[in-house]
Amino acid sequence: MHTALIIGGGTAVVSGVVGVFTVIRGQSFAGHALADVSSAGGALSFLLGINPLIGLLGMALIASFSMELVDIRRARERDLMTGIVLGAGLGLAALLLYFDVTSHSTTGAAITVMFGSMFAIPASMIPLALWLGGGALGVIGIIYRPLLLSSLDKELAEVLGVNTRLVSLIYLSLLSLAVTLSAMTVGAVLSTALLIGPAAVALRLTHRPFTAVLLAVIIGLAATWGGIALAYDSFYWTPGHGWPVSFFIVALIFIAYLAATHLIPIRKQ
Secondary structure, eight states: OHHHHHHHHHHHHHHHHHHHHHHHHTOHHHHHHHHHHHHHHHHHHHHHTOOHHHHHHHHHHHHHHHHHHSOOOSHHHHHHHHHHHHHHHHHHHHHHHHHHHHHSOOTTHHHHHHHOOGGGOOGGGHHHHHHHHHHHHHHHHHSHHHHHHHHHOHHHHHHTTOOHHHHHHHHHHHHHHHHHHHHHHHOTTTHHHHHHHHHHHHHHHOSOHHHHHHHHHHHHHHHHHHHHHHHHHGGGTTTTOOOOHHHHHHHHHHHHHHHHHHHHHHHHO
């Protein structure tokens, strides 16, 4: 549980910060696609017996660079390119998971990759996860202003001399890291919820970007640590059969979003 709280907390912080920019830039679908494509890296790590963090992150980076390879400005074409990369990644994941099951008899690989297994994360993974997460936050701190400006108004950012292509590439790399950490905690399928959910709630409560980042981090931490505590306690509800952590985390985020959507009309009155 100690390892789950540390890695889960670090993941919530990185996802909250990156998630706010993802929502502002309108790239939630890209985040979902990178999370799903990273499952191929998770399946490959099972097959090769390597650190799953390296496998997930490597595949997510390849996918993000593929999406940025073509400079697409229209949202429709950008979503089309993202969908093509998503389809190719899921097809590769299906093949690698098949090899996992047939060659290594790792029948639990698919469930672990798709839905996470937070309580099974080894403590030896904590330093690498924290270094990667801390590095991501440091990079965001350095490029905060150009990233925010290009996210709000790309044309204005270019007029002011911001290299929006470079900023976009760095942002997609950070997004790859965020979805990788999320995939390790709640799984590739549900990692979008931890990335987008707290950010969406925060942006409904405030229109100030920096305040939204702080709120998204707090909401993500509350949902993650609350989900871990509930999952741990669930072993006493049905003795010997604890409920999945990912279910509680996603459920708490969903409840927070429903509460936020009802708070907005009250604030406007």
